[in-house]
Amino acid sequence: xxxxxxxxxxxxxxxxxxxxxxxxxxxxxxxxxxxxxxxxxxxxxxxxxxxxxxxxxxxxxxxxxxxxxxxxxxxxxxxxxxxxxxxxxxxxxxxxxxxxxxxxxxxxxxxxxxxxxxxxxxxxxxxxxxxxxxxxxxxxxxxxxxxxxxxxxxxxxxxxxxxxxxxxxxxxxxxxxxxxxxxxxxxxxxxxxxxxxxxxxxxxxxxxxxxxxxxxxxxxxxxxxxxxxxxxxxxxxxxxxxxxxxxxxxxxxxxxxxxxxxxxxxxxxxxxxxxxxxxxxxxxxxxxxxxxxxxxxxxxxxxxxxxxxxxxxxxxxxxxxxxxxxxxxxxxxxxxxxxxxxxxxxxxxxxxxxxxxxxxxxxxxxxxxxxxxxxxxxxxxxxxxxxxxxxxxxxxxxxx
Amino acid sequence: xxxxxxxxxxxxxxxxxxxxxxxxxxxxxxxxxxxxxxxxxxxxxxxxxxxxxxxxxxxxxxxxxxxxxxxxxxxxxxxxxxxxxxxxxxxxxxxxxxxxxxxxxxxxxxxxxxxxxxxxxxxxxxxxxxxxxxxxxxxxxxxxxxxxxxxxxxxxxxxxxxxxxxxxxxxxxxxxxxxxxxxxxxxxxxxxxxxxxxxxxxxxxxxxxxxxxxxxxxxxxxxxxxxxxxxxxxxxxxxxxxxxxxxxxxxxxxxxxxxxxxxxxxxxxxxxxxxxxxxxxx
Numbered sequence: 050x051x052x053x054x055x056x057x058x059x060x061x062x063x064x065x066x067x068x069x070x071x072x073x074x075x076x077x078x079x080x081x082x083x084x085x086x087x088x089x090x091x092x093x094x095x096x097x098x099x100x101x102x103x104x105x106x107x108x109x110x111x112x113x114x115x116x117x118x119x120x121x122x123x124x125x126x127x128x129x130x131x132x133x134x135x136x137x138x139x140x141x142x143x144x145x146x147x148x149x150x151x152x153x154x155x156x157x158x159x160x161x162x163x164x165x166x167x168x169x170x171x172x173x174x175x176x177x178x179x180x181x182x183x184x185x186x187x188x189x190x191x192x193x194x195x196x197x198x199x200x201x202x203x204x205x206x207x208x209x210x211x212x213x214x215x216x217x218x219x220x221x222x223x224x225x226x227x228x229x230x231x232x233x234x235x236x237x238x239x240x241x242x243x244x245x246x247x248x249x250x251x252x253x254x255x256x257x258x259x260x261x262x263x264x265x266x267x268x269x270x271x272x273x274x275x276x277x278x279x280x281x282x283x284x285x286x287x288x289x290x291x292x293x294x295x296x297x298x299x300x301x302x303x304x305x306x307x308x309x310x311x312x313x314x315x316x317x318x319x320x321x322x323x324x325x326x327x328x329x330x331x332x333x334x335x336x337x338x339x340x341x342x343x344x345x346x347x348x349x350x351x352x353x354x355x356x357x358x359x360x361x362x363x364x365x366x367x368x369x370x371x372x373x374x375x376x377x378x379x380x381x382x383x384x385x386x387x388x389x390x391x392x393x394x395x396x397x398x399x400x401x402x403x404x405x406x407x408x409x410x411x412x413x414x415x416x417x418x419x420x421x422x423x424x425x426x427x428x429x430x431x432x433x434x435x436x437x438x439x440x441x442x443x444x445x446x447x448x449x
Numbered sequence: 450x451x452x453x454x455x456x457x458x459x460x461x462x463x464x465x466x467x468x469x470x471x472x473x474x475x476x477x478x479x480x481x482x483x484x485x486x487x488x489x490x491x492x493x494x495x496x497x498x499x500x501x502x503x504x505x506x507x508x509x510x511x512x513x514x515x516x517x518x519x520x521x522x523x524x525x526x527x528x529x530x531x532x533x534x535x536x537x538x539x540x541x542x543x544x545x546x547x548x549x550x551x552x553x554x555x556x557x558x559x560x561x562x563x564x565x566x567x568x569x570x571x572x573x574x575x576x577x578x579x580x581x582x583x584x585x586x587x588x589x590x591x592x593x594x595x596x597x598x599x600x601x602x603x604x605x606x607x608x609x610x611x612x613x614x615x616x617x618x619x620x621x622x623x624x625x626x627x628x629x630x631x632x633x634x635x636x637x638x639x640x641x642x643x644x645x646x647x648x649x650x651x652x653x654x655x656x657x658x659x660x661x662x663x664x665x666x667x668x669x670x671x672x673x674x675x676x677x678x679x680x681x682x683x684x685x686x687x688x689x690x691x692x693x694x695x696x697x698x699x700x701x702x703x704x705x706x707x708x709x710x711x712x713x714x715x716x717x718x719x720x721x722x723x724x725x726x727x728x729x730x731x
Contacts, residue, residue, distance in 0.1 A: 090645065094543055094629060094630075094648060095626070095630045098626040098629070098630050102536060102693070104535060104680075126680070128680060133681040134681065166687065167683075
């Protein structure tokens with residue numbers, strides 16, 4: 050009968066020799082014999098110790114068998130049982146997700162072979178219909194590819210001169226933007242740790258979304274302080290509006306209020322600044338943020354559209370959410386009057402009455418565009434046109 | 450209620466002992482064995498309680514087994530081994546010297562200093578020192594007493610002895626074969642710096658000891674359940690990993706002869722199990 054053999058040459062078990070042994074033993078049936086050769090001085094001591102710990106048996110060769118094997122290892126079951134109940138945690142491939150991944154998959158790479166047992170971390174957002182959107186993998190790839198460096202993506206030294214009043218209006222709008230972006234960072238960050246990591250691309254997308262908002266806060270702050278020392282004002286009404294966003298603990302409803310309605314309106318506001326801002330730096334930072342915000346809106350709309358297709362009652366909950374928020378904000382002042390006036394003034398560009406009138410028309414058109422956009426997105430979620438119009442009208446006057 | 454349980458004693462040589470026996474207790478209870486355990490800070494009280502019937506079974510070190518036998522014989526009781534880990538069979542100890550020391554034969558150790566484990570370590574003190582004595586080599590032991598009373602369960606003394614060898618503080622160091630592999634992998638013993646000079650014959654390590662006062666039916670069920678524990682069982686696998694085995698095997702007594710001889714040689718215990726080492730106080 051031929052016996053299998055492995056030659057470790059001068060390699061000891063204290064320097065990686067166990068790899069060769071494992072490789073040689075793995076394909077052998079239990080009880081079969083492996084002749085081990087080698088001339089590392091510690092091998093005769095280490096081999097039996099290693100086999101004992103690994104669940105194999107060692108037979109020493111006959112004393113006169115030199116230059117024979119150091120020992121013969123009889124393969125035991127060892128620790129093979131570790132993988133007896135193993136299964137794969139779904140598919141590792143991009144975008145292939147299960148409907149309800151088990152809790153025990155949570156800390157493993159998706160698609161990895163999982164040893165049975167172990168911790169079962171609780172991720173309450175563990176249903177595909179609650180978090181997933183088919184477009185998530187592509188959106189994440191898009192987001193990752195379009196990250197920009199706040200330091201170099203904007204020409205901060207580009208010279209421009211605008212009147213102090215107009216500059217103050219820009220600073221006020223930037224202050225408002227920072228405040229809103231801060232809330233837009235916190236909201237997805239709170240959900241990140243609740244989403245089952247099986248939905249990897251959604252987690253990645255939201256992580257990038259958080260990073261997007263971090264950059265937006267930076268560039269808006271930097272623009273605000275470009276020529277001055279102080280930021281503008283922050284009102285109770287504005288903060289109350291943002292607080293209702295933070296209070297929403299349901300992922301779908303939060304996504305609806307933040308992304309579909311809030312960030313959707315925000316995209317229009319940034320577009321307004323791209324067109325009407327008085328200086329190139331403001332136009333540039335608004336344009337950069339707008340590209341990212343469009344992605345955030347697209348994800349929110351996509352995953353809610355998919356969810357509402359499988360759960361017709363979702364629209365009732367969305368409707369209730371927007372009504373609840375409207376009620377909560379009924380007694381607040383809404384948009385910071387300073388922000389409204391600042392938008393008007395910066396788009397007017399001067400104090401001349403006809404310029405102010407034009408600016409006023411621009412801001413009115415902005416509000417109309419925001420309303421149109423919200424209605425269009427609400428209709429995409431399956432709301433009839435008249436209801437979409439009514440719900441859009443209930444959206445916070447604070448835009449976000 | 451508690452009187453109907455099988456009661457095991459184990460020594461808390463490490464915090465993981467709580468995890469191990471709490472886990473086993475849960476598993477055994479699920480398999481219809483009423484089971485509880487108590488922890489001891491050292492082995493001496495554990496074996497005294499075993500022979501007195503205050504506990505039914507003891508998860509014993511080899512030295513604790515040797516003492517349990519003597520205590521039981523003296524008290525007119527019997528103790529027997531129930532099971533042991535697969536990893537408790539056929540261990541050896543090695544005597545290590547510095548590669549450049551010029552010590553070529555065991556006899557060269559005569560009169561030299563040898564770093565050992567704790568005073569009560571079977572593998573790093575008692576068995577190998579008796580082995581050297583049997584070869585007629587008179588060494589000057591320098592003990593590294595870490596975890597006295599734990600019968601060598603604490604690896605610290607052996608590691609300290611290995612470090613002392615490299616530092617030139619002792620001429621040789623004694624350790625378990627598996628610990629030699631561990632220290633080599635850790636880099637405590639760098640490649641090429643030391644050499645294995647001698648190796649003892651094989652001996653056995655821990656053993657689950659039963660006293661004849663224990664309820665026979667519960668003991669039988671306990672033994673059967675332990676032998677039936679499978680590494681395939683995801684609930685048990687982490688516990689078996691912690692305890693360092695892949696399966697429980699039947700207990701045996703012939704692997705303790707070398708330790709019996711060492712205990713006799715050094716007078717570690719008297720014939721009735723009384724403690725015989727003046728400087729041994731766990």
